[in-house]
Amino acid sequence: MLKKLKYALILYIVLLAIPVLAVVIFDPYYHYHKPLKGLKAVLYEKEYQVVGTLDHFDYDAVIAGSSVAENYNNSWFDEIFGVKSVKAIRSYGATADLCSFLDRAYEDHDLKMVFYNLDPSSLKVDPEVTFESSGCPMYLYDDNILNDVKYIYNKDVIFEKIPYMLAKSFSDYDEGESYNWGRWKHFDLEMCISQYYRHPSVTPMQEASYRDEAGEANITLIENIVSAHPETKFIIFTPPYSMLWWDNAYREGDTEMYLRLLDFAVKRLSTYDNVRFFMFSGDRDVVLNIENNYMDTLHFSPEINRYMVDRMSRGEMEVDTANISEEIEKLRQMAYEIPEELIKPYEDVLIYGEE
């Protein structure tokens, strides 16, 4: 019996080694290395793959942002700005999370450029890293090899992620479209209206400064990175959220708070020589066109992503300390015009939520 147990132990060790080999070699989350030669970088699960990408890929530029930045094709930036970029995406674009990604990227890479999608909504949240609290797989985020068992001995990875990566590698998969979700979505009035639950009543406008503390702290986080890396050129831009988002901000009494935080961000960040700031928040052509551009209150179509890259490459929509007050005033006009006038034609089809 002892002999049988010894054989069983050997078999156990051999069988345990098979998943280790499969996962370490193919490594669909790029936790150990960049894609093997001949295989493509198949990136579609940001919580699982961004960290590995930042640690092991060859790149000199990072596209950082929230879900609205997922539909950029890396090649647009690469061709226009002459860089090799990867994406660092975090749901909701929490500033502390994105800055943590950038710190990680700087550990082993010299970055020529950072394209930073700055969501206005991310400025008001607490400047805390949210990976753990939001349930990210921390075994991929830390350096503890012991908890890698969750990655290595994981049948999702073995039966699903590895075959998917291999299948995509041998298809016409475009590596530049990492994390892209736009191709499966519809961007039209029906879609975006169905995702907006309008407050039945309007909250009186809150004190514009009520999220100053969080906003200042978030901007400081970005500033710290910008100032620590003068060799990197930072292209910071705010995305064009739809008029429905601005209507909601108005009804929650937050319009002035957002305007103030945007004003802060531009005034502080654009003073750095290595920063250029572009503001699409008030781009009326995009923001007001909910017939064609949006799938909900803020997620726009990939065509808008392309449009933004093109305009930035031409230096359009740029703001700085000289023109920001004027731009914020224009944005304010639009932000109030929306609930008071521009949304009226849609009021009959809007869905009203509960108080």
Add this chain to the structure above:
Amino acid sequence: MSFNSYIFLFCFLPLCLLGWYGLNKYGKYNMALGFLTLMSLWFYGYFNPSYLLIMVASVSVNYFLSFLMDRSEKFNKVFMVTGALFNLGLLFYYKYYDFFIENVNAVFKTDYNLKHILLPLGISFFTFQQFSFIIERGRKKIPHCGPAEYAAFVTFFPQLVAGPIVLYEEMIPQFRDKARRSFNADNMYNGIGYFVMGLAKKVLLADVLAIPVNYGFDNSIYMDAVGTVLVMTAYTLQLYFDFSGYSDMAIGLGLMFNLELPVNFKSPYKSSTLKELWERWHMTLTRFLRNYVYIPLGGNRKGKARKLFNIFAVFVVSGIWHGASWNYIIWGILTGIIVIWNNLNIFGYDKNASNPAKIVLPEFIGRIITPITFAFLLIPFRSPDIATIWVLLRNLTKGWTGNAYKIANVIKLPEMYIIEEILQKVAPSYTNMFALGVFILLCALGIFICSRKNTAQIVNAYREKRWFMPVCVLLLVYCIISFSQVSTFIYFNF
């Protein structure tokens, strides 16, 4: 920590076995018991360190009372009653306080505050174990024992959180038997067999079946008859695989330590009556209820009517034991009524029995009816509230609305991923049917397994076969790669 976790398999268990056999090898028998207790406390505290205080307090008080009984036999009964009240009080406070207050508030229109106490895992199990100990000490049927023995007896990790509910006479003599302190290859071999089969029941069957079950019960109002029948079937199987899987693992782990734990399940779904099913299901709880509820109430010694009442009382207590909720009490009452019906012996399946029934039917009828009855009884058992019970029963009249597809589609097995992808490409209209087919096959597989040999029979029948251990090792590794998707055990909360 859970048996189905990486830390348990890769760290805790090897360390524990090495420490246990290492200390025993050098004759440090008491130290080995102390080591086993400390490791068991780590195992228990891993869920929530604050539970340890309750556990240590419970063990200390019971041991101290036993010590007092040893010192002053005159007050034996006083200490016994004190111990019984302490154990029941502990259980009442942590498990039933809020339920009691809720009902007091409802009946007397009062507004006493609820405490929202977090139920310590396995409190029912270690409390019943110690309740039994203190009663038997009071009855002078068992002697006092050393503190290390007692602590190891209560905390021995394989049975600590979800049983089997072991007795003093089952464990303490084994701890004292020096022959059991050395490595036994036969028992290690059998133990691995038990453990792996239990683990496979839990990880590969119960946890997969749990996915549609949880979805079904969470969305019960949308279910049609087909979906409801499938979900009820899946839950009946899930509960068995979950709990009997845990018991198999506990027995297997015990054997790895060269210690034998009592059998807790004996193919219950092969029973031809509900009465028989309960003699084969959670057998150590049934034993406990017989010894400390049924017999003290008079058992079968006070006439037939009293016997039937005592049976009913046992099932009501069993319902209350399972949880602080009216659902469990309803379940207990209904089960009690059916077991009483079985005891009336009007219909039976064994014409050769010493007391054959008035009407004897072929046994296969009972074997079909009994699991179906049990499945129906599990509706109140699993439903989150009374309203859901009615919703599910009403669903059985809804026929087919296609909702069963939706339930089946929540089962996303990684093993099926490639097939699903291919199907999506070549015949997308069949994907729903495929998902439903997988769900039905899973249920059919579960029923098939329940109808065959149980774990003990498999280990005994096939342990000598050359393929037995390689298959066990293969299953073990397959379970390990499935750990990322597993949940806790249902009976941890009872």
